[in-house]
Amino acid sequence: DSGVTQTPKHLITATGQRVTLRCSPRSGDLSVYWYQQSLDQGLQFLIQYYNGEERAKGNILERFSAQQFPDLHSELNLSSLELGDSALYFCASSANARGGLTDTQYFGPGTRLTVL
Amino acid sequence: GENVEQHPSTLSVQEGDSAVIKCTYSDSASNYFPWYKQELGKRPQLIIDIRSNVGEKKDQRIAVTLNKTAKHFSLHITETQPEDSAVYFCAAREAQGGKLIFGQGTELSVKP
Numbered sequence: 267d268s269g270v271t272q273t274p275k276h277l278i279t280a281t282g283q284r285v286t287l288r289c290s291p292r293s294g295d296l297s298v299y300w301y302q303q304s305l306d307q308g309l310q311f312l313i314q315y316y317n318g319e320e321r322a323k324g325n326i327l328e329r330f331s332a333q334q335f336p337d338l339h340s341e342l343n344l345s346s347l348e349l350g351d352s353a354l355y356f357c358a359s360s361a362n363a364r365g366g367l368t369d370t371q372y373f374g375p376g377t378r379l380t381v382l
Numbered sequence: 383g384e385n386v387e388q389h390p391s392t393l394s395v396q397e398g399d400s401a402v403i404k405c406t407y408s409d410s411a412s413n414y415f416p417w418y419k420q421e422l423g424k425r426p427q428l429i430i431d432i433r434s435n436v437g438e439k440k441d442q443r444i445a446v447t448l449n450k451t452a453k454h455f456s457l458h459i460t461e462t463q464p465e466d467s468a469v470y471f472c473a474a475r476e477a478q479g480g481k482l483i484f485g486q487g488t489e490l491s492v493k494p
Contacts, residue, residue, distance in 0.1 A: 268425065299481065309426065309471060309484040322481045356425065360480070369414055369475065371482060373425040 269338060270359050270374035271291065278380045284345040287377045291338055291359030297321070298340040299360075300332055304353040315340055347381045354378050384409040384476045388485025396493055400463050403470055403488045405455040411477035415455045417446060418471045420487075430457070439444060462492045 269292035279285055290296050299311075300312040311324035315334035326332075334340040344351060355378075358371040385408040395401050407415075413434040418426035432439045432446045432455065439446050443462075448455040459466055469489050473482040 297480065308486045309473075309482075311481050311483065314481050324481065326404075354423075369480060370416070370428060370431065372428070373418075375425050378423075 267318075268374065269370040270357060270372050272355075272357055272374035272377050274377060275375065276378050277381075278382065279347060281347055282382055283347050283381075284343065285340040285347065285379065287344070287355050289340045289342070289357035289359075289374055289377075291340070291357075295359035295361050295372075296338065297360045298325075298334055298338070299358045300340070300342050301356045301358065301373075302316075302353050303356060304350075307353075307369055309356070310330060312342070344379070349381050352379055352381045384412055384443040384474050384483040386472060386474050386483050388472050388488060390488060391486060392489045392491070394491045394493065395462050397462060397464060399462055400458075401459045401466070401490055401492075403457045403472065403490070404454060405456070405472035405474075405485050406452075407474040407483075408453065409451060409474070409476065410450070412474040414475035415446070415448060416473050416475075416482070417457050418473065418484075420469045422468075426450065429470075447471055459490075462490075464492050464494050466490060467492045 271290045285302045296317045301309045312326040314322040330343045354376045356376045358373045360371045388405045416431035419429045420426045445458045469487045472485040
């Protein structure tokens with residue numbers, strides 16, 4: 267158990283709908299990262315938050331957005347869902363944004379999103 | 383930005399043999415290189431990592447080597463066991479910002 271939690275574990279929804287995925291980082295970690303893993307694909311970085319502020323953006327669609335709250339948990343919002351959005355969504359956390367001995371990223375168990 | 387290439391995409395070995403997975407990266411400023419193991423449907427789990435001020439690191443049957451000049455790093459697993467079967471991802475951490483850029487993954491199959 268990495269200490270990173272994600273809910274829900276599974277999500278099945280229809281095209282055009284909107285969903286929210288939730289992530290709680292390890293205790294004390296300030297950075298949260300979101301990744302998308304499609305079938306037979308690698309891990310695609312979506313977005314990073316550090317202590318409530320957006321830090322870096324990857325290949326995140328405009329239909330997707332995220333935020334990190336004062337208690338450091340993060341939510342990833344996916345709207346106008348398409349079939350191609352079906353994937354595993356992982357969040358990871360690390361102590362800081364960069365550098366030092368505390369830059370290891372620990373992954374949560376993921377949320378499997380199925381869009382029908 | 384950083385780009386990471388990983389080879390091979392699939393690797394099949396006999397139990398007890400060694401397995402080697404190689405990655406190259408593009409940004410010479412990258413300074414941290416973790417390796418993750420992912421079993422089917424599960425989270426990526428960190429198995430070993432190396433920082434740019436070190437050339438080699440070992441942890442029991444697993445070792446990672448880093449060649450900064452050539453910008454490549456490799457994972458070595460010795461005395462492979464069936465439970466080593468999984469997908470392995472290498473990654474490089476961008477110097478600016480801290481995000482990880484992952485390789486495409488290697489599906490390792492260890493046959494008993």
